[in-house]
Amino acid sequence: MYKIAIQNNETSEVRIASYDLDWGKYFFYFWVDGNMGCDCNRHLEFGRAKDPKFYEKFPCGSHEKYSALYAELEDGTKIPLDTATDEEYYDLINPEGG
Numbered sequence: 001m002y003k004i005a006i007q008n009n010e011t012s013e014v015r016i017a018s019y020d021l022d023w024g025k026y027f028f029y030f031w032v033d034g035n036m037g038c039d040c041n042r043h044l045e046f047g048r049a050k051d052p053k054f055y056e057k058f059p060c061g062s063h064e065k066y067s068a069l070y071a072e073l074e075d076g077t078k079i080p081l082d083t084a085t086d087e088e089y090y091d092l093i094n095p096e097g098g
């Protein structure tokens with residue numbers, strides 16, 4: 001299980017979304033530069049963090065409305081997402097060290 005802190009940048013409200021999956025090494029990419037980096041998907045996850053039945057379309061392609069602040073793993077480890085420094089980003093985006 002892992003959690004993602006998603007912030008609505010317009011209101012600064014942060015919600016914690018929980019996922020019944022183990023964190024994998026490509027999840028940083030997935031949440032920062034992959035599909036979950038897009039506001040359309042973050043809009044759904046932010047809504048569902050409060051109401052699991054939330055559904056509302058949000059236009060694809062923007063990256064300003066929501067921030068994924070960090071992932072929190074089951075052991076309490078926090079992994080920075082949009083908040084990663086350049087150095088952290090480089091290490092996290094290249095999980096093989098390449």
Ligand SMILES: [Zn+2]
Nearest residue numbers: 038040060061
């Ligand atoms: Zn999208």
